[in-house]
Amino acid sequence: MTQSAFSAIPALRRSGFFLFLLLLTAANLRTPITAVGPVLENIRQTFGLSASAAGVINFLPLLMFATLAPPAAWFGNRFGLERSLWGALLLITLGSLMRISGSETALWAGTVLLSSGIAAANVLLPPLIKRDFTEHTARYVGLYAMTMAITASIASGVVVPLAEMTRAGWRLSLAVWLIPAIVALFAWLPYLKKPAAPANTALKTSSNRSPWRAALGWQVSLFMACQSLVFYTLIGWFTPFAQDNGISQLEAGGMLFVYQIVAIVSNLACMSALKKLRDQRAIGFLASLSIFIAVAGLLMAPNYALMWLILAGLGAGASMVICLSLFNLRTADHLQASKLSGMAQCVGYGLAALGPLCFGMLHDASGNWHAPLMLLLVIAAVQMVVATLAGRARVI
Structure with missing residues (x-):
């Protein structure tokens, strides 16, 4: 190396x-x-x-x-x-x-x-x-x-x-x-x-295990996949969803801007919190729970869309920082961190690319927003589980 x-x-x-x-x-x-x-x-x-x-x-x-x-x-x-x-x-x-x-x-x-x-x-x-x-x-x-x-x-x-x-x-x-x-x-x-x-020969020896063959590697990768899928789907489909619920295109654009600004603030807060924690189970679960509640809110009370997007932004910003940190925290050295980063982003962005497509197909097939939002709710629930598993203080 x-x-x-x-x-x-x-x-x-x-x-x-x-x-x-x-x-x-x-x-x-x-x-x-x-x-x-x-x-x-x-x-x-x-x-x-x-x-x-x-x-x-x-x-x-x-x-x-x-x-x-x-x-x-x-x-x-x-x-x-x-x-x-x-x-x-x-x-x-x-x-x-x-x-x-x-x-x-x-x-x-x-x-x-x-x-x-x-x-x-x-x-x-x-x-x-x-x-x-x-x-x-x-x-x-x-x-x-x-x-x-x-x-x-x-x-x-x-x-x-x-x-x-x-x-x-x-x-x-x-x-x-x-x-x-x-x-x-x-x-x-x-x-x-x-x-x-x-x-450094010690580094080479410690990096032999591939994250593709480790349960922890898949847990981190699925965490990355779930949070990316929900984030990109909301960015792509919130405006038409909002317009169907009586919110103007201009208002919807403003809400998405707030969503991204809140995510930035959440990045900073999560960065500070991670330094004080022994592991990432609690913060990963709370970030995922925030997204779950936000999607459920959009499903059941769309008139409060701005409030739900703020909550989703808090979860999305924290989830991204946690995922990126896990590439390093769950590996023994930078060689293995590189492999986990490659795996998690392959799985994560691959599923994230399919998210908006499947969301749109479900909307077209059902004629409403209930089915696609239920899909996002299931994904957010899965994220709560894999975030907790990936957050344990272990190394591949």
């Missing part, structure tokens, strides 16, 4: 520059995707895409997250975490450039390329924290999750005004998010040239 500058130079571990690199990298892991939604109709009109084809643009990233997670874990362990992260950022940058270059082919190829880069970086950041900042895992994971959420919200909010500023339209509003990607590429460069430290 190739060790990097952070392992070889203790002074850099104590500096704040790693945190800067971490947050800068995290800032590129959602904005290229969330910036597309508000201008998707503009993109559709530019290339004459059907509504179904336009919908695939939003589906592709989740599909790539699931498909490429295990290979990304192998790649990081084989070639080094820093070099692999730099390669992931390069893919994000090239893909972002490609999709605004002009042709429909470039749009699709660019989307696949940048989604591949994000998929790899999703997997590689948690084990990097595990390896070099074990004592501050909860803090850095929380800040990493919070940065992704904040930048994603900002991108969603400013993309339309930016698109209306010049004749470049949606291309300008997507091009703006190339800036943090390019800065991150240059910021990582000095750490790609450092000499490798000797491999």
Whole structure:
């Protein structure tokens, strides 16, 4: 295993520059995707895409997250975490450039390329924290999750005004998010040239057990799957649900914004709580219970939708930080953390991609919102169980 500058130079571990690199990298892991939604109709009109084809643009990233997670874990362990992260950022940058270059082919190829880069970086950041900042895992994971959420919200909010500023339209509003990607590429460069430290044979021995063959690995992965599925389904389907219950589209959009802001606040609170707990059973159960109550509330009392979304946001924000932390807390070293991260994100995003699709199919088949919300309620109940199991203080 190739060790990097952070392992070889203790002074850099104590500096704040790693945190800067971490947050800068995290800032590129959602904005290229969330910036597309508000201008998707503009993109559709530019290339004459059907509504179904336009919908695939939003589906592709989740599909790539699931498909490429295990290979990304192998790649990081084989070639080094820093070099692999730099390669992931390069893919994000090239893909972002490609999709605004002009042709429909470039749009699709660019989307696949940048989604591949994000998929790899999703997997590689948690084990990097595990390896070099074990004592501050909860803090850095929380800040990493919070940065992704904040930048994603900002991108969603400013993309339309930016698109209306010049004749470049949606291309300008997507091009703006190339800036943090390019800065991150240059910021990582000095750490790609450092000499490798000797491999640690003890680490290699401790990482032999695959999380795919461990019950604990599946518990963490199913926790990731359940919370991701409910989160992405609510984001995708809340507005039509709200409109059918007498809430305007503008009000529904405002409620979703509140939902995401509450999740960010919950990220911070959970980050502080994790440092004080012996294990994560109680906090995982409470976060999952919050989501369960929120979905039940939407089912039985939709007129109080804002209250239920606030409760769901609290559970969603906490669940995400707990999941990311478990990649490190349930493993013996960064090599095994990388494998668990790859497995959990493969299973998690794979099922999350199916969630909105199944939700919509159930709605079409039943003609109402009762059946699809019952499905989410069952998923939230399963999450309470697997969160409690995954939260036990054990190691794969």
